[in-house]
Amino acid sequence: MKTAFTLIMLLCTAICIGQELTIEGIIIDDQKEGIPFANIALYRASDTVKIVKGSVSDLYGKYSLQNIDSGNYILKASYIGYETVSLPISIDGDLTQNIILNTDPKWLTEVVIEGKRSIRNIDKTSYTFTNNQIKKAKDGRELIATLPNLHVDKSTNALSTINGKSIIILINGIKATNDDLKIIPADKIKNVELYDVPPMRYINDAENVVNIRTKSLDTGWSGNTYTTLGQMFSNASLALSYIKGDNKFTFHYGTHINMKRNIEDLETGRYNYQISDDNYVYDYIRKSQSWGYQHNVGFTYSRSKESNYDFQIKAFINTSNGKLNADKTIAFMQNEFQEERIGSLKDHTKSIVPTLDIYYSKILPKNNSITFNLVGSYFDNEQQTHSAETGSTGFDDSMLINNQKKTLISEFIYDHKFSNANLSIGYRGHYNYLTNELTNSISADSHKERINTKRHYAYGEISGKLKPFMYRVSLGINYDTQLEENGFHNFTFIPMIMAGYNINDANSLRITYNSNTQMPDMLQMSDARILIMNNFYQTGNKNLQNSHFQSWGLNYDLYLKNFSLSASLFYDYTNNSLFDLYKYGDNCVLFQTGNAKKDIRRGGEFNINYTPWEFLRIGGSMGSYQQVFQPSKEMNSFSYWSYPISIYLSAYYKNLSIDVFQKLGGTFLSGLYKTGIDKISYISIGYTYKKVNLGLQCFFPFIKDKYSNKTIPSSIVYHKTDYHLRRKDHAFALSLSWNFDSGKKKASIQQNTENYDYDSGLFKIK
Known part of the structure; x- marks a missing residue:
């Protein structure tokens, strides 16, 4: 028995000695907030010089040390601005060890942390900020705007990308607005993904x-107020937030007014088309004015139990009123017949949209969580359009639309966190119901049409790291339906595969493949119809299908202390691409949305961000890509090269700041048109006193917003037009903003869904 017991003990000891164990935990500060990028090192108790294992905490302050033998060790955690902690530990099995770092008093005045401030993952880059950066930003949005490829666009007063790509803002995972971001003090920003x-x-x-x-x-x-008074537009916003206990209440109001200026935009163009044996030439000069307003007001209530659940209910309403007046002088020719004409177009839209958004998230045991989101919107729209032309064959046409659109979006998500990977499984249903009461040239009497669309979207996604390698694999399925006569029922697989390699802390490479689908706007599939010229109608198209987009890419990223660069090569292919189409109708030409046979975009792009000195930041983007477009199998394909460029400069001195932005780059191919890029150009000067900022902007100070559009040879209609948006030239605006906050610390809700319907249900007059 004694011998057997000895053998068992020796065997257990051998197993323990050969066992590879794990130490993990979270590094937090004295406010129980995770500390990202903290250094963690493991030493043997008998040798405190040589590191056995080392790592860096992630954005949440979590760390993990793996493949460790049993024994006695010293675990050391450090981060600039905090006192270093050394803990003696004994390991005979997997161990969870949380560490608290206290603020080092000698760093309380100011901490300037050099070195690694970002972590590159397969689909994102995560950033933290120095105390010096935080100190110089008057609010959270201004701090975020210092990141590569981001800035505050003074023409829209919104956080935007320098290369013009669309953006969603999330705060702790919840869809947020610029006003939400502005009421967060800069020192409350922990990190950014x-x-x-x-x-x-x-x-x-x-x-x-x-x-x-x-x-x-x-x-x-806490709150923020902002006002802009300008020649081109005026803005005003108010955001107030109050936190008490586990409850948070937020109110916001905003308005945007497009001013009606006496200066008219100028468009010079020509149409050339043929119907049967008749040739038409239509030369025109169009002067137009557009103005109107948008108001939005909302209230949000949220309740959050840290590490337990989050609940939020949001109610808001948007209203808009837009007007377009355009007058034309026309030189009309039909075969040998010539005539001078006067034309006019008036378009007036009204819309009111109430929305209710309910969100619930629950943290479950063993690194699991579930999320549920339900969003309902009701669109009540009215649109009046009148088009007329004088002359012997002139016309007088009207379109009246009254519609109600109901939208319901529901989403469910299950998440699980592994030690080195994240798994997400979700479903989203998007249901649209449009009732359209329409009067136009098809019938003098109003008639009703109903358009119902549904989208079912299910997906699974896993992402993580394997030492220097990064990966993300997703598989989604879309079931898009249009339920009316001549509708469609389309299943589409939308996989995504991403693989990356971290060459070192500064350099990484990625290859990507992803796909998605796009549904047409509902009124693009309707009977909406307006006469815009003789025998020339803008209409809806009941035979539209959804489009399917696929993209392949190779990306290189470089992150240095004062310089970052992102370069990419891409190949995009869209099946059934949606584009503006000309086709023959019953002794007329129809201008409507169609589905293309081929739509390819390939080329490269790079973005840079350079901070040579602390007070100066320079950013820019440049692209070079070719587009190949074929409207239908009966028509030839056409190719075109584009070279978009954006340049940004920001500098400050004490309380003064200056921002300069310029977007240019000629034309790009959009369906049947070689389309000019609508330029952006401004200089903005700001002065900040405490939490009050006064700004002066001048738009298009050096250049004029001019561009041209021209149809490609495959089009049955030749159309060339030159635009000069004169209302933008040398337009000035004065802005005033104020931030305030007070109180004791309380955690905020963390939502990780974003659902909203951006199809307003209005007919877009072109």
């Missing part, structure tokens, strides 16, 4: 996602 390839749940909604993670927000009041 900047996705250049959005997660699957956002893949159809935007090209970039910015997720801002905050520290515990303050109990009490």
Whole structure:
């Protein structure tokens, strides 16, 4: 027995000695907030010089040390601005060890942390900020805008990308507005995740996602007011937030007014087309004015139990009123007949959209969580359009639309976190019901049409790291339906595969493949119809199908202390691409949305961000790509090269700041048109006193917003037009903003869904 017992003990000892164990935990500060990028090192108790294992905490402060033998060790955690902690530990099995770092008093005045401030993952880059950066930013949005490829666009007063790609803002995972971001103090920003390839749940909604993670927000009041008075537009917004206990209340109001200026935009163009044996030439000069307003008001209530559940209910309403007046002088020719004409177009739209958004998220045991989101919107729209022309064969045509559109979006997500990977499984249903009461040239009496569409979207996604390798694999299925006569029922697989390699801390490579689908706007599939010229109608198209987009890419990223560069090569193919189409009708020409046979885009792009000195930041983007387009199998394909360029400069001195932005780059191919890029150009000067900022902007100070459009040879209608948006030339605006906050610390809700219907249900007059 004694011998057997001895053998068993020796065997257990051998197993323990050969066993590879894991130490994991979270590094937090004295406010119980995770510390990202903290250094963690493991030493043997008998040798405190040689590191056995070392690592860096992630954005949440979590760390993991693997493949460790049993024994006695010293675990050391450190981060600049905090006192280093050394803990003696004894390991005879897997161990969870959390560590608290206290602020080092000698760093309380100011901490300037050099070195690694970002972590590159397969689809995003995560950033933290120095205390010096935080100190110089007057609010959270201004701090976020210092990241590569981001800035505050003074023409829209919105956080935007320098290369013009669409963006979604999330705060702790919840869809947020610029006003939400402005009421967060800069020192409450913990870190930022900047996705250049959005997660699957956002893949159809935007090209970039910015997720801002905050520290515990303050109990009490916080808010922001902003006003812009300008020649081209005026803005005003108010955001108020109050936190008490586990409850948070937020109110916001915003308005945007497009001013009606006496200066008219100028369009010079020509149409040339043929119907049967008749040739038509239509030369015109069009002067137009557009103006109107949008108002939005909302209220949000949220309740959050840290590490337990989050509940939020949001109610808001948007209203808009837009007007377009255009007058034409026309030189009309039909065969040998010539005539001078006067034309006019008036378009007036009204819309009111109430929305209710309910969100619930629950954290479950063993690194599991579930999320549920339900969003309902009701669109009540009215549109009056009148088009007329004088002359012997002139016309007088009207279109009246009254419609109601109901939208319901529901989403369910299950998440599980492994030690080195994240798994997400989700489903989203999007249901649209449009009732359209329409009067136009098809019938003098109003008639009703109903258009119902549904989208079912299910996906699974896993992402993680294997030492220097990164990966993300997703599989989604879309079931898109249009339920009316001549509708469609389309199943589409939308996989995504991404693989990356971290060459070192500064360099990484990625290859990507992703796909998604796009549904037409509902009124693009309707009987809407307006006469815009003789025998020439803008209409809807009941035979439209959804489009399917696929993209392949190779990306290189470089992140240095004062310089970053992102370069990419891409090949995009869209099946059934949606585009503006000319086709023959019953003794007329129809202008409507169609599905293309071929739509290819391939080329390269690079973005740079350079901070040579602390007070100066220079950013820019340049692309070079070819587009190949074929409208139908009966028509030839056409190719064209584009070279878009954007340049940004920001500098400050004490309380003064200056921002300069310029977007240019000629033309690009959009369906049947070689289309000019609508330029952006401004200089903005700001002065900040405490939390009040005064700004002066001048738009298009050096150049004029001019561009041209021209149809490609495959089009049955030749159309060339030159635009000069004169209302933008040398337009000035004065802005005033004020931020305030007070109170005690309290954690904020973390939502990870974003659902909203952006199809307003209005007919877009072109």
